[in-house]
Amino acid sequence: MISVEEALARCFDLVAVLPTETVALRHAAERVMAVPAVARRDQPPFAASAMDGYAVAGDPVAGDSFDVIGEAGAGHAFHGAVGAGQAVRIFTGAPVPQGATRVVIQEDVTREGARITLKPDADTGTHIRPKGQDFRAGATIAPRLLRPNDLALLAAMNVAEVQVTRRPVVAIIATGDELVMPGEDPAPDQIIASNSFALAAMVEAAGGEARLLPIARDTEAELFTVLSMAGSCDLIVTIGGASVGDHDLVGRVAESMGLARAFYKIAMRPGKPLMAGRLRGVPMLGLPGNPVSSIVCGHLFLLPMMRAMLGLGAAGPEVRQALLAEALPANGPRAHYMRARLSGDRIAPFERQDSALITILTEADALLVRPVSAPPAAAGDVVDYIAL
Ligand SMILES: Nc1nc2c(c(=O)[nH]1)N[C@H]1C(S)=C(S)[C@@H](COP(=O)(O)OP(=O)(O)OC[C@H]3O[C@@H](n4cnc5c(N)ncnc54)[C@H](O)[C@@H]3O)O[C@H]1N2
Numbered sequence: 023m024i025s026v027e028e029a030l031a032r033c034f035d036l037v038a039v040l041p042t043e044t045v046a047l048r049h050a051a052e053r054v055m056a057v058p059a060v061a062r063r064d065q066p067p068f069a070a071s072a073m074d075g076y077a078v079a080g081d082p083v084a085g086d087s088f089d090v091i092g093e094a095g096a097g098h099a100f101h102g103a104v105g106a107g108q109a110v111r112i113f114t115g116a117p118v119p120q121g122a123t124r125v126v127i128q129e130d131v132t133r134e135g136a137r138i139t140l141k142p143d144a145d146t147g148t149h150i151r152p153k154g155q156d157f158r159a160g161a162t163i164a165p166r167l168l169r170p171n172d173l174a175l176l177a178a179m180n181v182a183e184v185q186v187t188r189r190p191v192v193a194i195i196a197t198g199d200e201l202v203m204p205g206e207d208p209a210p211d212q213i214i215a216s217n218s219f220a221l222a223a224m225v226e227a228a229g230g231e232a233r234l235l236p237i238a239r240d241t242e243a244e245l246f247t248v249l250s251m252a253g254s255c256d257l258i259v260t261i262g263g264a265s266v267g268d269h270d271l272v273g274r275v276a277e278s279m280g281l282a283r284a285f286y287k288i289a290m291r292p293g294k295p296l297m298a299g300r301l302r303g304v305p306m307l308g309l310p311g312n313p314v315s316s317i318v319c320g321h322l323f324l325l326p327m328m329r330a331m332l333g334l335g336a337a338g339p340e341v342r343q344a345l346l347a348e349a350l351p352a353n354g355p356r357a358h359y360m361r362a363r364l365s366g367d368r369i370a371p372f373e374r375q376d377s378a379l380i381t382i383l384t385e386a387d388a389l390l391v392r393p394v395s396a397p398p399a400a401a402g403d404v405v406d407y408i409a410l
């Protein structure tokens with residue numbers, strides 16, 4: 023059995039950054055921008071008024087009067103210059119007319135007809151946003167996962183289309199004679215396929231496209247057929263049939279189809295029978311069937327592989343620290359990812375850790391990580407965890 027770290031490194035070796043595609047800015051949210059975007063203009067493209075008031079020249083003082091000679095609005099420049107003793111009525115966002123050095127806010131003047139007079143104690147700020155104060159033409163935004171604020175910046179830069187990494191298409195294949203889909207009528211010895219729904223949602227939340235393929239029954243022929251349907255995907259994820267039982271056929275069938283195995287079995291709990299490799303050119307991750315095992319392996323391996331394919335780098339899940347709420351015994355030869363709950367800076371593992379308990383998983387907000395052969399831990403000890 024190899025370590026979790028070694029297994030993850032081999033998973034990263036199986037994947038490569040996907041090619042890019044061009045999308046309209048409107049559809050770029052949560053996509054990974056693959057190449058730097060370049061500002062096509064200054065922002066603001068002109069010195070702009072930050073307030074509603076009057077643009078004046080020089081350094082006026084209380085009691086000074088000006089003739090209002092015109093108006094500048096947002097989108098409507100005043101085409102002329104402001105000289106001594108002159109003012110231009112101006113509104114927020116309007117270009118500051120030539121010659122003006124300051125915008126006096128309208129609250130600070132009295133106006134009679136076309137003449138304004140500066141009140142005592144007027145605000146002395148210029149209320150002018152210099153040209154290019156936000157960014158200059160040619161400024162670049164580095165590749166990143168695009169959040170809503172990034173879209174505003176790209177739009178302001180007049181970037182209408184973005185080059186993003188293609189979404190990884192992930193085939194999800196549940197296997198087993200015992201499985202039926204939610205809403206179907208299970209026989210007494212059957213259960214409902216559940217893991218696939220969590221994994222598909224995880225794939226989609228991470229920026230991929232999940233394809234739920236038909237459940238493969240426990241025959242070599244059916245597994246062959248369903249695995250063959252996944253040939254055009256970027257990643258094949260199977261669920262179940264990974265262990266040592268007579269009906270655990272995934273590895274055998276995949277190998278008969280030419281699977282180049284990267285590893286099988288890791289020192290991890292839950293998730294020991296995890297398998298990975300390359301099947302006819304497509305990276306493949308064989309998850310154990312137990313619901314918690316498959317979903318935990320989804321967090322530890324599937325999502326990092328997807329992030330690597332999206333160009334977000336080859337890194338495992340972020341590991342954080344908390345204080346153990348209660349003592350724990352020594353750990354055995356497999357790293358234990360315990361379902362746990364955080365409360366302030368404390369973390370408490372659930373008492374029941376059976377990898378079939380979906381209810382506990384839904385109550386957990388963290389995986390408490392107990393390393394291989396960790397000695398007993400006391401309440402208050404610092405431990406690692408992965409947020410769920
Ligand atoms: N003799 C041994 N038996 C087992 C070992 C072992 O080392 N020696 N390992 C155990 C561990 S650990 C795990 S994990 C499981 C993994 O087995 P498989 O990957 O072969 O999974 P299955 O046997 O197909 O299923 C296990 C369990 O999960 C249920 N299942 C499967 N798929 C789904 C699904 N899509 N949705 C919901 N539930 C699913 C299935 O019905 C079984 O109950 O093996 C242990 N055995």
Ligand code: MOO
Nearest residue numbers: 292293294315377
């Ligand atoms: O390793 Mo299995 O995934 O513990 O239940």
